[in-house]
Amino acid sequence: MLKKSAFIVFALLCLAALFVLAGCGGGKQATDNKTQQLSGNVTAVGSTAIQPLAEQASTQFMAKNPGVKVVVQGGGSGVGLTQVSQGAADIGNSDIFAEEKSGIDAAQLVDHQVAVVGMAAVINPAIKIDNLTKQQLVDIFTGKITNWSSVGGADQKIVLVNRPKASGTRATFKKYALGGAEEANGIEEDSSGTVRKIVKETPGAIGYLALSYLDGSVKTVNIDGVAPTKDNIVTGKYPVWAYMHCYTKGKPGGAIDAFLNYMMTDDVQKTIVPQLGYIPGTDMKIVRDAAGNVKNK
Amino acid sequence: MRKILLHRALKLSGSEKLGRILTTGAAAIAIISTITIVFFISTKGLSTFLVDGISIKDFLFSTHWLPDRLPEDGGPQVGVLAFLLGSIVVSMLAVLLSAPLSVACAVFIAEIAPNWGQRVLQPAIEILAGIPSVVYGYIGLSVLVPFIRNNIGGLGFSVLAGFLVLTVMILPTIVSISTDSLRALPGEWKEAAYALGSTRWQAIRLVLLPAARSGLMTGIVLGLARAFGEALAVQMVIGNTRKIPGSILDPVITLTSAITMDMGNTPMGSLWNNSLWSMGLLLLMMSCFFILVIRFISLKGGAVR
Numbered sequence: 001m002l003k004k005s006a007f008i009v010f011a012l013l014c015l016a017a018l019f020v021l022a023g024c025g026g027g028k029q030a031t032d033n034k035t036q037q038l039s040g041n042v043t044a045v046g047s048t049a050i051q052p053l054a055e056q057a058s059t060q061f062m063a064k065n066p067g068v069k070v071v072v073q074g075g076g077s078g079v080g081l082t083q084v085s086q087g088a089a090d091i092g093n094s095d096i097f098a099e100e101k102s103g104i105d106a107a108q109l110v111d112h113q114v115a116v117v118g119m120a121a122v123i124n125p126a127i128k129i130d131n132l133t134k135q136q137l138v139d140i141f142t143g144k145i146t147n148w149s150s151v152g153g154a155d156q157k158i159v160l161v162n163r164p165k166a167s168g169t170r171a172t173f174k175k176y177a178l179g180g181a182e183e184a185n186g187i188e189e190d191s192s193g194t195v196r197k198i199v200k201e202t203p204g205a206i207g208y209l210a211l212s213y214l215d216g217s218v219k220t221v222n223i224d225g226v227a228p229t230k231d232n233i234v235t236g237k238y239p240v241w242a243y244m245h246c247y248t249k250g251k252p253g254g255a256i257d258a259f260l261n262y263m264m265t266d267d268v269q270k271t272i273v274p275q276l277g278y279i280p281g282t283d284m285k286i287v288r289d290a291a292g293n294v295k296n297k
Numbered sequence: 298m299r300k301i302l303l304h305r306a307l308k309l310s311g312s313e314k315l316g317r318i319l320t321t322g323a324a325a326i327a328i329i330s331t332i333t334i335v336f337f338i339s340t341k342g343l344s345t346f347l348v349d350g351i352s353i354k355d356f357l358f359s360t361h362w363l364p365d366r367l368p369e370d371g372g373p374q375v376g377v378l379a380f381l382l383g384s385i386v387v388s389m390l391a392v393l394l395s396a397p398l399s400v401a402c403a404v405f406i407a408e409i410a411p412n413w414g415q416r417v418l419q420p421a422i423e424i425l426a427g428i429p430s431v432v433y434g435y436i437g438l439s440v441l442v443p444f445i446r447n448n449i450g451g452l453g454f455s456v457l458a459g460f461l462v463l464t465v466m467i468l469p470t471i472v473s474i475s476t477d478s479l480r481a482l483p484g485e486w487k488e489a490a491y492a493l494g495s496t497r498w499q500a501i502r503l504v505l506l507p508a509a510r511s512g513l514m515t516g517i518v519l520g521l522a523r524a525f526g527e528a529l530a531v532q533m534v535i536g537n538t539r540k541i542p543g544s545i546l547d548p549v550i551t552l553t554s555a556i557t558m559d560m561g562n563t564p565m566g567s568l569w570n571n572s573l574w575s576m577g578l579l580l581l582m583m584s585c586f587f588i589l590v591i592r593f594i595s596l597k598g599g600a601v602r
Binding site for chain 2: 048074075076077078079081082086101102103104159164165166167168182185186187188189190194197198201202
């Protein structure tokens, strides 16, 4: 008897849990435009490169505006762009321009560039090379050069470590470091953390990482004698960098607008952004459009 | 009096009804989720061929994975042959190694040392089944990959690392099903074999294993299905190189890891994303095939008995 009632209770609990879970999916943002007390929910979804920045900014923002709940999720740039164009998320984070992604209607999205991030070619620390010409880099990544001795290193096989083709880091590296050349097949890892681990541990390995992922365990390579530093990026000497975009569908209002504005304040730009290894957009002396054209500010 | 009877009847029918509603509801949820998931994967997966006009032949038998290439350069191309072969090679090798190992374990648990085996070995294997796949992958990445790199050769990320991890992962599945099917055999068969003068090993080899073969096969096919569908642990150790491997020490990529690799960054509805769903559909069809095989085996097994 006890068993039977216990079973019924368990079954009812399961059903209840199911309904609660189903209910969660439905709850979307309810932003109201009160000027005094901000309230509502903001969901920001997308690029894992922006995620740490958005998370820290949202924590501080919520401490200042207790009525607002900001939820930051990863998923990838493509997910961010899709979700925001479908209206499923309020903010879509992406480390590439919406125009660069096929299948996205960029015209209905509004771009908010919150920071800049540089990307560097990284090699196993045991490799005695500090500089590669752009042509050497292209030859290495397209598989024309397969041994480090061809570029002045020891006689050792080159091991390519790529991100997947859909990754924003790979897209940026391919466009600005390799001049659009198609990479040869190599090891592929879907997270930058794993790329760093593999490059660190595998003899002869070369890969690429956002500067925010550098922790001294792998060695960066200068391209044509230019080091991947902040100074070289803001002056346009080092070309491999990307904007971090927060896209909204149409002009944002209420809590979403307030959060995006907060991302641009000194609270975020002067502290969190440099701490995490990003570059504030205001420091840039050049601007670049979706087609890759660079102009002085 | 009539009132009490009526009350009793109502109460009885009430609890009967509740039970019926609960079980029917649970069954309905299971059936509805299966149907909707299959429907969703099928519509998404088929749109690669129906909407984007990729031919099934190009999809299955081409190794050119260039979903981002512009049409003027001859793209986009979404050939998944390398991923499919990778999946097949890694899971087949895992089953080849795991099946004899598991069946031997099952024989040990069920026949050689029923007491000790049941008290020690079975819980050990159940724990093995409970280890999350990310932990398997992490151990593989931190222990197996460097070991292969330093002692055997190559990068460490290899077919070898992948199938060794899978071998351990599918072991519990095959062992538990094989043990059950060995235990289900009537005790008289073993006794009859002994009575005819066979040794213990002869009884196991000539009577028990052949008699339990449909159960053993079911276990092996389920293990194969698990190996085929495993994503995370394998992805961490195989190196994910989109090429058909030339040796057991070469890195490789499987269907599952090709899906997880790209799914986050491809927009819904694009050819790229649709072709990932087509790979999912392919995996689904594979597991349907495995289920059919199991059904077929158990039908045949029934006829033998």
